[in-house]
Amino acid sequence: MTVAETRSRILDAALDLFGTRGIEAVSLDEIARSVGVRKQSLLYWFPSKGDLVDAVLDVVSDELIAVVGAAVRSAGDAPLDRIDSVIRAVFRPAVRRPALLGLVREVGRLEGPHVARLEVRLRPLVTACTAYLAAEMDRGRLRRADPGLVAALAYATVTGIATEPESLGAVGWNADVGGLRRLRDELRGFVRAALSPTSDVPMRPADDGAGARARRVGR
Amino acid sequence: MTVAETRSRILDAALDLFGTRGIEAVSLDEIARSVGVRKQSLLYWFPSKGDLVDAVLDVVSDELIAVVGAAVRSAGDAPLDRIDSVIRAVFRPAVRRPALLGLVREVGRLEGPHVARLEVRLRPLVTACTAYLAAEMDRGRLRRADPGLVAALAYATVTGIATEPESLGAVGWNADVGGLRRLRDELRGFVRAALSPTSDVPMRPADDGAGARARRVGR
DNA sequence: CAGGTCACCTACCAAGTGGTAGACAATCGA
DNA sequence: TCGATTGTCTACCACTTGGTAGGTGACCTG
Numbered sequence: 001m002t003v004a005e006t007r008s009r010i011l012d013a014a015l016d017l018f019g020t021r022g023i024e025a026v027s028l029d030e031i032a033r034s035v036g037v038r039k040q041s042l043l044y045w046f047p048s049k050g051d052l053v054d055a056v057l058d059v060v061s062d063e064l065i066a067v068v069g070a071a072v073r074s075a076g077d078a079p080l081d082r083i084d085s086v087i088r089a090v091f092r093p094a095v096r097r098p099a100l101l102g103l104v105r106e107v108g109r110l111e112g113p114h115v116a117r118l119e120v121r122l123r124p125l126v127t128a129c130t131a132y133l134a135a136e137m138d139r140g141r142l143r144r145a146d147p148g149l150v151a152a153l154a155y156a157t158v159t160g161i162a163t164e165p166e167s168l169g170a171v172g173w174n175a176d177v178g179g180l181r182r183l184r185d186e187l188r189g190f191v192r193a194a195l196s197p198t199s200d201v202p203m204r205p206a207d208d209g210a211g212a213r214a215r216r217v218g219r
Numbered sequence: 220m221t222v223a224e225t226r227s228r229i230l231d232a233a234l235d236l237f238g239t240r241g242i243e244a245v246s247l248d249e250i251a252r253s254v255g256v257r258k259q260s261l262l263y264w265f266p267s268k269g270d271l272v273d274a275v276l277d278v279v280s281d282e283l284i285a286v287v288g289a290a291v292r293s294a295g296d297a298p299l300d301r302i303d304s305v306i307r308a309v310f311r312p313a314v315r316r317p318a319l320l321g322l323v324r325e326v327g328r329l330e331g332p333h334v335a336r337l338e339v340r341l342r343p344l345v346t347a348c349t350a351y352l353a354a355e356m357d358r359g360r361l362r363r364a365d366p367g368l369v370a371a372l373a374y375a376t377v378t379g380i381a382t383e384p385e386s387l388g389a390v391g392w393n394a395d396v397g398g399l400r401r402l403r404d405e406l407r408g409f410v411r412a413a414l415s416p417t418s419d420v421p422m423r424p425a426d427d428g429a430g431a432r433a434r435r436v437g438r
Numbered sequence: 439c440a441g442g443t444c445a446c447c448t449a450c451c452a453a454g455t456g457g458t459a460g461a462c463a464a465t466c467g468a
Numbered sequence: 469t470c471g472a473t474t475g476t477c478t479a480c481c482a483c484t485t486g487g488t489a490g491g492t493g494a495c496c497t498g
Contacts, residue, residue: 021328022328027484044444109244143412160376247455248456264475
């Protein structure tokens with residue numbers, strides 16, 4: 001058992017437990033037990049539960065950034081293909097380790113400092129993403145829309161689908177690997193259809209609500 | 220303070236706390252405190268925490284069924300309008316009470332009996348929904364796709380967006396009411412574009428993965 | 439080989455967990 | 469009016485929580 005080994009094993013177990021059951025619901029004893037060590041060894045590496053949470057969040061954001069970056073670099077130039085590649089890339093770790101995106105989903109329950117930390121680390125990814133969407137919309141290669149909202153939408157959809165096989169099971173959907181893959185492909189088609197610039201459904205430009213109201217009245 | 224009043228106030232507080240912070244993370248003492256009563260009064264109405272959880276889940280499913288039902292009945296005949304109406308209807312309580320959909324999202328963390336209970340109560344809604352989608356696809360008024368997958372997709376997207384203003388905030392999106400409304404409208408446009416039968420993006424029929432692979436190779 | 443560091447441990451602690459037992463006042467039908 | 473029921477309470481209980489204090493052996497370095 002080398003120096004860093006126990007530490008990384010703790011991080012690993014904590015990520016899975018926090019991500020699947022919720023941070024507040026998982027005790028240090030439980031994490032320690034799953035690693036095969038005493039709670040006090042855990043507190044040796046991470047002086048408090050909050051420190052452990054921060055470390056786990058760092059792992060998560062690093063992984064997310066790496067995965068998305070690799071997907072973007074590996075894809076071709078066409079924006080729909082590139083988005084498609086990112087979706088597939090995010091799904092892969094999400095299926096292998098549902099806890100990963102599950103942890104991002106925990107953000108709403110974290111205290112301020114943790115949230116701020118995660119926000120700072122993920123902000124470059126988000127701004128790059130929205131800037132890219134905006135540029136491609138300007139070039140007419142994506143449907144015109146508010147890039148920030150599209151990014152938020154995509155995030156919510158992907159994490160929603162990838163992290164909720166059980167919830168989906170509760171609404172009558174089988175959550176095996178094949179089913180999840182079919183769902184992913186459906187999502188890819190869905191996104192492709194929704195973002196294609198040639199979609200001939202009447203679309204307003206990204207409006208401030210007034211347009212949406214007018215459309216609702218006028219249809 | 221009438222007979223049933225305390226009971227319903229407990230349910231109310233439990234729904235909010237469970238939905239926003241997670242079931243396992245909320246203690247009976249905390250719920251009781253927020254109601255302004257002692258924990259033992261709470262255990263008088265609900266003999267155990269599990270019983271309280273079941274009761275809360277019943278409230279949630281009743282509300283969901285009522286909201287969706289009303290939206291469907293109030294909308295016109297065109298499927299895109301009807302879907303639009305359901306999205307707006309689900310967003311309304313989700314914004315007013317994020318805990319509501321947050322609780323549905325907790326399903327993955329519940330123990331078997333709770334899940335089964337919720338599943339049974341929601342199944343009619345789900346089957347009706349997929350049957351409707353299938354029928355409209357047959358009539359050619361919706362893009363051809365697997366109705367079950369579309370339903371799962373829509374569910375994941377709506378709950379994802381409606382329950383994660385904080386997470387979205389962490390990725391740099393402002394979560395005020397106006398922003399959420401703009402996001403909702405964006406989602407409506409997104410769904411409309413994706414489900415419209417006239418979308419001219421090359422679309423396979425709901426395939427088993429082989430089609431998606433072929434398309435990927437052939438682009 | 440002495441001293442120190444490192445990784446992990448046992449032994450605690452105060453506060454909080456879900457839950458039981460039973461007292462007490464108000465209110466009800468007979 | 470009296471006894472039972474109803475709703476809430478105090479007083480506990482065994483157990484778990486995050487965290488402190490401090491000890492122990494292995495190992496490195498001077």
